[in-house]
Amino acid sequence: MPSTQFNFKERYRYQNGFASYHESEAVEGALPVGANSPQKPPLGLYAEKLSGTAFTAPRHKNQQSWLYRILPSCGHSNFEARESSTFNTNPENKPWEEIHFIPNQLRWDPFDLDETVDWVHSLHLVAGAGDPTMKTGVGYFIYAAGKDMAANEAFYSADGDFLIVPQHGVLDIQTELGRLVVRPNEICVIPRGIRYRVTLPDGPVRGYILELYEGHFELPELGPIGSNCLANARDFQAPVADFDEDTNNSWTILAKFAGHLYAAKQDHTPFDVVAWHGLYYPYKYDLGRFNTMGSVSYDHPDPSIYTVLTCQSASPGTAIADFVIFPPRWLVAEDTFRPPWYHRNTMSEFMGLIHGQYDAKTGGGFQPAGASLHNVMSGHGPDASTHEKASNAELAPHKVGEGSMAFMFESCLMIGVTDWGLKKCQKVQEDYNAESWEPLKPHFKLKPGQKIDNGLKSIANGTEGDKAQVPHYT
Numbered sequence: 255m256p257s258t259q260f261n262f263k264e265r266y267r268y269q270n271g272f273a274s275y276h277e278s279e280a281v282e283g284a285l286p287v288g289a290n291s292p293q294k295p296p297l298g299l300y301a302e303k304l305s306g307t308a309f310t311a312p313r314h315k316n317q318q319s320w321l322y323r324i325l326p327s328c329g330h331s332n333f334e335a336r337e338s339s340t341f342n343t344n345p346e347n348k349p350w351e352e353i354h355f356i357p358n359q360l361r362w363d364p365f366d367l368d369e370t371v372d373w374v375h376s377l378h379l380v381a382g383a384g385d386p387t388m389k390t391g392v393g394y395f396i397y398a399a400g401k402d403m404a405a406n407e408a409f410y411s412a413d414g415d416f417l418i419v420p421q422h423g424v425l426d427i428q429t430e431l432g433r434l435v436v437r438p439n440e441i442c443v444i445p446r447g448i449r450y451r452v453t454l455p456d457g458p459v460r461g462y463i464l465e466l467y468e469g470h471f472e473l474p475e476l477g478p479i480g481s482n483c484l485a486n487a488r489d490f491q492a493p494v495a496d497f498d499e500d501t502n503n504s505w506t507i508l509a510k511f512a513g514h515l516y517a518a519k520q521d522h523t524p525f526d527v528v529a530w531h532g533l534y535y536p537y538k539y540d541l542g543r544f545n546t547m548g549s550v551s552y553d554h555p556d557p558s559i560y561t562v563l564t565c566q567s568a569s570p571g572t573a574i575a576d577f578v579i580f581p582p583r584w585l586v587a588e589d590t591f592r593p594p595w596y597h598r599n600t601m602s603e604f605m606g607l608i609h610g611q612y613d614a615k616t617g618g619g620f621q622p623a624g625a626s627l628h629n630v631m632s633g634h635g636p637d638a639s640t641h642e643k644a645s646n647a648e649l650a651p652h653k654v655g656e657g658s659m660a661f662m663f664e665s666c667l668m669i670g671v672t673d674w675g676l677k678k679c680q681k682v683q684e685d686y687n688a689e690s691w692e693p694l695k696p697h698f699k700l701k702p703g704q705k706i707d708n709g710l711k712s713i714a715n716g717t718e719g720d721k722a723q724v725p726h727y728t
């Protein structure tokens with residue numbers, strides 16, 4: 255069921271479809287017909303191409319849009335460094351060198367709201383991998399803001415695509431290609447380079463961001479599931495063209511470039527795109543529309559069945575980043591330990607909670623607005639109390655996650671934690687491991703008369719089988 259609990263009146267129109275070729279004009283006739291850059295575009299507009307992939311990227315990967323605007327985006331002063339302690343993508347020199355790679359399981363208490371800063375200055379890099387200058391890897395951010403961006407300010411990231419996961423409050427996002435309202439239980443993606451301004455119509459906001467330094471998100475393959483289910487393409491919404499005609503006021507363009515903040519001035523609004531067409535645009539999606547699959551017989555399936563969006567690496571089936579959700583769902587599996595199994599994963603798992611309670615962690619320490627990180631090959635699974643309950647539960651059909659939404663950023667990359675994430679935020683739970691798994695008791699018990707038959711013992715006893723393995727070259 256689509257989310258209804260956030261009763262904010264939606265003001266904007268959208269066009270539906272994932273990876274669809276969209277076109278939109280705020281004034282009829284603003285799009286040229288049958289050409290992209292005629293000698294004189296309609297209505298005296300400038301044509302500007304926005305490339306989200308290399309010109310020569312294969313057709314099925316290629317993402318570009320044509321913008322028809324009052325002035326092109328290049329007319330501005332030089333960019334100058336504009337960093338401060340409130341812009342934290344870990345700005346000391348190279349952010350990606352300040353990252354600590356550690357095997358500990360980590361969990362964070364809820365991150366604080368901060369009413370003193372706007373969107374741009376609310377960005378805190380918690381963890382990540384790779385390097386935006388090499389267009390490799392990911393950055394995981396927490397945002398917490400209480401102020402609108404200044405009236406004549408716009409922001410863009412040259413480093414990657416932002417997948418924004420609101421946990422609290424409403425984001426009103428004016429982008430070059432149109433407007434989006436995004437509420438908790440919805441997500442949006444703002445691709446690299448697109449300029450936008452965030453205002454907060456409903457007070458303070460907080461949430462999570464995955465910045466993808468390489469590639470773009472796509473819908474996961476459905477394999478034997480068939481042609482529908484999980485996130486359906488028609489439920490993704492792109493904005494319609496929406497422009498201002500302001501060529502007199504001073505504007506500041508803020509750029510996140512290699513993890514640093516820069517500012518340039520211009521005397522015209524960046525939100526002057528009267529019409530656009532293409533495949534490169536921001537979009538939103540309501541997580542309440544996810545069509546969840548699950549086991550209707552026995553055993554707990556891999557969480558890949560809950561993937562909303564993925565960005566694949568060159569290795570088949572292996573993601574730079576998967577965005578996975580744990581929506582309310584029925585568990586009906588028979589003779590099954592129903593929560594996630596204990597496991598170690600070659601993929602890293604960063605989790606957050608939008609609201610409610612995550613069914614694998616009922617012990618209380620994983621809270622909305624908090625987070626956890628189970629890195630490459632770091633063991634994890636249900637906490638002791640969840641194990642106890644699930645091993646003894648009556649296996650009637652049972653709905654989990656009612657009113658709840660947990661999510662996971664899963665990556666093939668080893669994830670490092672920033673100084674801010676490890677220390678300065680002061681949210682790391684020192685006793686996460688001790689509280690969750692150390693209370694687990696061994697239940698191992700032989701049945702009466704059962705013998706232990708370890709492999710090494712039989713070799714020592716020199717059994718027939720053992721003799722047969724003596725090499726023949728002696």
Ligand SMILES: O=C(O)Cc1cc(O)ccc1O
Binds near residue numbers: 556593594595603662
């Ligand atoms: O660790 C976690 O809580 C995430 C997770 C959920 C699941 O259902 C199976 C595997 C997995 O990693």
Ligand SMILES: [Fe+2]
Binds near residue numbers: 594603
């Ligand atoms: Fe896991």
